[in-house]
Amino acid sequence: MNNQQYDVVFVGGGVMGCAIATNLLLRDPQLNVALVEKDLSYKYSSTVLSDGNSRVQFNVKENIQMSLYALEVLDSFAEDMAVDGEKPEVGFRQQGNLFLTDEAGRTEVAAGLALQQRLGGNVSWLTPSETKAVFPMLNIEAGLFAGTTFGRDDGTMLPQAVLEAYKKKAVSLGAHLLEAEVTAVRHQSNQVTGVQLKNGDVLSAGIVVNSAGGWGTQIAQTCGVELPMEPVMRQVYIIETAVRSQNILPLLLLPSGTYLIHEGHGLFMCGRSFADDPITTTDFSWQRSRFEERLWPELVDFLPSFDSLRVTDGWAGIYAVNTFDGNAILGEWPELRGFYLVNGFSGHGFQQCHAVGRYLAECILGLPPTLDLAIFSPHRILENAPVFENQQKLI
Numbered sequence: 001m002n003n004q005q006y007d008v009v010f011v012g013g014g015v016m017g018c019a020i021a022t023n024l025l026l027r028d029p030q031l032n033v034a035l036v037e038k039d040l041s042y043k044y045s046s047t048v049l050s051d052g053n054s055r056v057q058f059n060v061k062e063n064i065q066m067s068l069y070a071l072e073v074l075d076s077f078a079e080d081m082a083v084d085g086e087k088p089e090v091g092f093r094q095q096g097n098l099f100l101t102d103e104a105g106r107t108e109v110a111a112g113l114a115l116q117q118r119l120g121g122n123v124s125w126l127t128p129s130e131t132k133a134v135f136p137m138l139n140i141e142a143g144l145f146a147g148t149t150f151g152r153d154d155g156t157m158l159p160q161a162v163l164e165a166y167k168k169k170a171v172s173l174g175a176h177l178l179e180a181e182v183t184a185v186r187h188q189s190n191q192v193t194g195v196q197l198k199n200g201d202v203l204s205a206g207i208v209v210n211s212a213g214g215w216g217t218q219i220a221q222t223c224g225v226e227l228p229m230e231p232v233m234r235q236v237y238i239i240e241t242a243v244r245s246q247n248i249l250p251l252l253l254l255p256s257g258t259y260l261i262h263e264g265h266g267l268f269m270c271g272r273s274f275a276d277d278p279i280t281t282t283d284f285s286w287q288r289s290r291f292e293e294r295l296w297p298e299l300v301d302f303l304p305s306f307d308s309l310r311v312t313d314g315w316a317g318i319y320a321v322n323t324f325d326g327n328a329i330l331g332e333w334p335e336l337r338g339f340y341l342v343n344g345f346s347g348h349g350f351q352q353c354h355a356v357g358r359y360l361a362e363c364i365l366g367l368p369p370t371l372d373l374a375i376f377s378p379h380r381i382l383e384n385a386p387v388f389e390n391q392q393k394l395i
Contacts, residue, residue, distance in 0.1 A: 001200045001201060001202065002200075002201045002202070003201070003202045003203075003204055004034075004201070004202070004203050004204065005032070005204045005205070006032045006033060006034045006176070006194075006203055006204065006205040007031045007032045007033065007205060007206070007207065008021075008024065008031060008032075008033045008034070008205055008207045008208075008209065008364065009033075009034045009036060009194060009195050009203050009205040009207070009208050009209070010033070010034065010035045010036060010208075010209045010211050011036055011182045011185070011195060011208060011209065011210055011211060011212050011219050012036070012037065012210070012211035012212035012213055012215070012216070012219075013035040013036065013037030013040070013167065013177060013211075014037070014042070014045050014046065014047040014163060014211065014213055015047040015159070015162060015163045015166060015349075015350060015353045016047075016211045016213070016342045016349065016353055016356060016357070017035055017037075017209065017211035017342075018035065018163060018166035018167045018169075018170050019166045019353040019354065019356065019357030020209060020211065020342065020356070020357045020360045020361055020364075021033050021035055021166075021170040021173075021175045022166050022169045022170045022173065022175075022357060023357040023358050023360070023361035023362075024361040024364060024365070025170060025173035025174055025175060026173065026361075027361055027362075027365055027367070028365060029173065029174065031174075032174075032176075033170070033174070033175045033176065034175070034176045034178055034203055034205070035167075035170065035175050035176065035177045035178065036178045036180050036182055036195065036197075036203070037177065037178070037179060037180075038179070038180065038181040038182070039179070040177070040179045042160065042163070044284055044317075044318070045163070045213070046213045046214055046317055046318050046319070046320065046349070046350075047159050047160070047162075047163045047213075047350060048159060048160045048163065049236075049315060049316075049317030049318070050159040050317065050350040051156065051159075051236060051259075051261060051269060051271065052156045052157045052158060052159040052162075052350065053097070053154070053155070053156045053251060053261070053350075053351065054067060054070055054071075054074075054092075054154060054155060054156070054157065054350075054351035055067060055097045055151055055154040055351065056068060056071075056116055056121040056122070056123055056151050056153060056154060057097060057099055057112065057116060057121075057123060057149055057151050057154065058112070058116070058348075058389060059108070059111070059112040059115065059389055059390040060327065060375070060387060060389055061115060061119065062371070062372075062373055062375050062376065063327070063348070063352075063389065064115065064116055064119050064121060065119060065355070065371055066351075066352045066354075066355035066356070066371070066373070067121075067351065067352075068119065068120060068121065069354060069355045069358075069371060070351060070352070070354045070355060071153055073354040074090070074092050074157075074354075077090060077092075077162075077165070078090075081165040081166070081168075081169050083168050083169060083172045084172075088161055088162075088164065088165035088168075089158075089161060090157045090158050090161040090162050090165065091157050091158045091161065092155060092156075092157040093155045093156055093157065093248060094152070094153055094154065094155035095155050095156070095247075095248045095249065095250050095251065095262070096134075096150055096151060096152045096153075096154055096155065096250035096251070097150070097151040097154035097155070097250060097251045097253065098126075098131065098134060098135060098148050098149075098150050098250040098251065098252050098253065099148055099149045099150075099151075099253040100131070100144075100145040100147075100148050100252070100253060100254055100255055100302075101145060101146055101147060101148065101149070101255055102144070102145055102146055102255040103146045105255060106146050106147070108390055109149060110125075112149075112390060113125060113149050116149075116151075121151065121153075122151065122152045122153045123149055123150065123151045123152070124149070124150050124152070125147055125148070125149060125150075126147055126148045126149075126150050127147050128140040128145060128146075128147060128148075131145075131147065131148045131150075134150065134249075134250060135249055135250065135252060136245075137243055137303050137304075137305045137306075138252075138302060138303060139301065139302055139303065139304055142301065144255075144301060144302055145254075145255060145302075150250065154250075154251070155251075156251065156261060159350050162350070162353070166353070166357070180197045180198065180199065180201070181197065181198040182195045182196070182197060182198075182212075182219060183196050183197065183198050183222070184196040184222040184223070185208050185210075185219060185220075185222050185223035185339065186202065186204075186223075187223050187224075187336060187339070190335065190336055190337060191206070191336070191337045191338055192205070192206065192207065192208045192223070192336060192337065192338035192339045193205075193206070194208065195208055205338075206338050207338045207340065207364055208338060208339055208340070209340045209341075209342060209360070209364075210339065210340065210341050210342065210343055211342045211343075212343075213318065213320050213343075213349075214231030214232075214281055214318035214319065214320045215231065215281055216229060216320060216341075216343040216344075217229045217230070217231065217320075217343075218281075220333075220341070220343075223336060223339060224336070225333055225335075225336060225339065227329065227341070227343060227344065227381075228322060228323045228324035228344070228381060229320055229321065229322050229323065229329070229343055229344045230279050230320075230321050230323055231279060231280060231281045231318045231319070231320060231321075232273070232277050232278070232279055232318065232319045232320075232321045233277055233278045233279075233280050233283055233284070233316050233317070233318055233319075234271060234272075234273055234277055234316065234317060234318075234319055234347075235271065235286040235287070235290060235291075235314060235315070235316045236269060236270070236271040236286075236314060236315055236316070236317070237269070237270045237271065237286070237288075237291045237295070237311055237313070237314040238263075238267060238268070238269055238270075238311070238312050238313040238314060239267070239268050239269075239270055239291075239306075239309045239310065239311055239312065240266050240267055240309060240310045240312050241266045241267075241268065241305065241306055241308070241309040241310075242266060242305065242308060242309075243266050243303075243305050243306070244265065244266060245262070248262050248263075248264060249262040250262075254298065254302055256272065256298060257272050257273060258270070258271075258272040258295055258298055258299070259271060259272065260299070260303075267312075270291070270295060270299070272294075272295060273319070273347070274294070277319075280318075281318060283316070284315070284316045284317070285316060286314040286315055286316045288311050288314065291311055291314070292311070296309070319346060319347050320343060320344055320345060320346065320349070321344070321346045321347075322343070322344030322345070322346050324344075324380075324381055324386055325380075325386035325387050325388050325389075326346045326388065326389055327344070327345075327346065327376055327387050327388075327389060328342070328343070328344055328345050328346075328349070328352065328356070328373075328376045329341045329342075329343045329344040329376065329378050329381065330342060330356060330359065330360065330363075330373055330376040330377065330378075331360075331363055331373075331374070331376070331377045331378055331379075332363065332378070333378050334378060334379055334382060335382075340360060340363070340364060341378055342356060342360055355371055355373070356373075358370060358371070359371060359373045375387055
């Protein structure tokens, strides 16, 4: 059995682990950091299987602030993440996000919109007719929605490119990237001491970060920490329609939570979370029939020209759903020193990696936070003080 010594060990080398590691090493280049990823092909990584969307449209102040910071980061991301003169291309496409609301959700949406605008978000309210001018094939005659909020700076990008950029930057700054499986977080006297690997090796460290995504609940259990988090499988579909648009259309979110992302020409990405989505870390199957039976009829109601289409592809990925309040769990677990959590993002983790990377690095180093995200501290779980985003079914 080998024993290697580190200052910080990350359990999970997805976008969160790599973003935090990058921020740590930018602030303290002397740190000895290990990024432990069980599969460097990232075949089942939630980062890679993400739809890559980023939005300002949240109702919790800190979530909005994280999105606004992401826009700042993305503005100079290629230059800041360059390694040996090679700049990453993440394809950030700011086509905007168009969120439809019905009458039942209008009051809550209006409150969220006011907060987004007050914080500097480029978001506005559109009437149904104004919405149709932006998304011409929408059915506004049936009265299916009261209006929309349009986040003009929102958009989509290539999630794997963002992950690879942070990973390469972290490694260039000195992080050790290991392909290995962590079987246990080691601890003694309420203090983390490192991790045990499947091959028997031990990585000793006074700080362990649980950045394992949908597998984070299992990792936490190995050191006696029970997280209110479930790995939920959600399916995504690629559909081809006869619809043609000269421009890339905004992402469209229906009141039910069904979303549609235009990929160009007649191609769209479509998905939705359902209450009966499987809880699993091993099932990555997808079913065409699920789209045909549960999503297609609704799409035709809102977009009559979608009555004829073809499902050309699909996939399934894991959401780390926080069953407590649906928001991130960030920071040191109060009952185990050195055990830091970056878990439970419930579907909006990818877009928050930039702000979370900076914040967790500041927490670990004992620096005052540039953006205080203490509202998402694990303390709230032990104190039964949930932070709910809203009642609307967002991505």
